[in-house]
Amino acid sequence: MTQGKGSRRVRRTLARRAGPLVLAIALVSGAWATGHLATAWRTVLDTAVATSITAGFEVRHVLVSGRLKTDRQTLVEALGIGIGEAMFAIDLEAARARVTSLAWVRDASIRRRMPDTVVIELVERRPLAIWQHQGELFVVDSVGEVIGGAEPEDHPGLFLVVGPGAPAAAADLLALLSLTPELAPRVLAAVRVGQRRWKLHLDGGIDIHLPEEEMQEAWLVLARMDRSNGLLSRDVMTIDLRLPDRLVVRLTDEARERLDHEMTEGEDT
The missing domain is CATH 3.10.20.310 (membrane protein fhac)
Structure with missing residues (x-):
């Protein structure tokens, strides 16, 4: 007897919940016959949504x-x-x-x-660098896209890159610099030249011209030379690494004058 009453209660509950859907289906059937199917289908959807909320399927x-x-x-x-x-x-x-x-x-x-x-x-987006372009500064992400609304002054520790094409190539350059942790902090900025190669500005006023190809090999050669003879601690203005078989060094004006003076004295003696 108790089981029969319980079954009847379950059937009544299901009937109450299914009632709106049954009514909606009836509306669709009628609409099919009268040609108002679109309106009836909208009613079915609205009814289903309302029923789902009643059943607890709502955003909480x-x-x-x-x-x-x-x-x-x-x-x-x-x-x-x-x-x-x-x-x-x-x-x-x-x-x-x-x-x-x-x-x-x-x-x-x-x-x-x-x-x-x-x-x-x-x-x-992960801020990667500050891009200087046409007199303005922008924050760029790891794929070289400008992050709209990001203020450069909020990211003082980011590396500075300059020129057209610099953002897209910045990630590769920073990966290269990370290979030489003893030199990386000395690089203050990088200028993209012709959207093909980099010119690095180091502390002490030294400019490094990297080649378009074999950039990593050239940079590692420079790092080895600096470790062995302290090249970057000398009176150097420019180091050109673009030639595959040689390294071209330009001295500062003071160093050239000193060298000329020493050579002149040597000739006099």
Whole structure:
């Protein structure tokens, strides 16, 4: 007897929940006959969404990971998903498109975790360098793209690159400099020449001309020479590494005058 009453209660509950959907299906059937199918289908969708909320499938939590630079309120507005919204009504692709358009966001994934949670995973841009271009400074990321809204003064430790094409080649240059930790801190800036090669400005006023090809080999040769005879500690103005079989060194004006004087004295004696 008790089991029979319980079964009847379950059937009544299911009937109450299914009622709106049954009504919606009936509307569609009628609309098919009368030619108003689009309106009826919209009614079915609205009914299904409302029923899903009643069943507990509504947004109650939004979990975000990977957010470091992106402003919280800006992210909320771009997401466009509100607490209490039906889980099945969320357009995930549209939300993702809005989120990935934010300045600091490189990529994002947005998914539902039933019954009531939206999970957002951000991949933010990583500031790599400061780019000087046409008298202005910009923060660029690891793939050479400008990070809109990022202020250079907020990133004082970033490496300075100059000239057209410099941002796209900056990651490779910094990887090269990292191979010589004893020399890397001495490089103050790098100028991209003809979008093909680099000219490095070192402390002490020394300029290093790197070749277009075999750049790593040339830089490591310079590092070995500096370790062996302290080349970069001498009165040097320019070191040209562009020739594959030789290294061309230009002395400072003072060093040249001193050398000329020493040679003249040698001739007199």
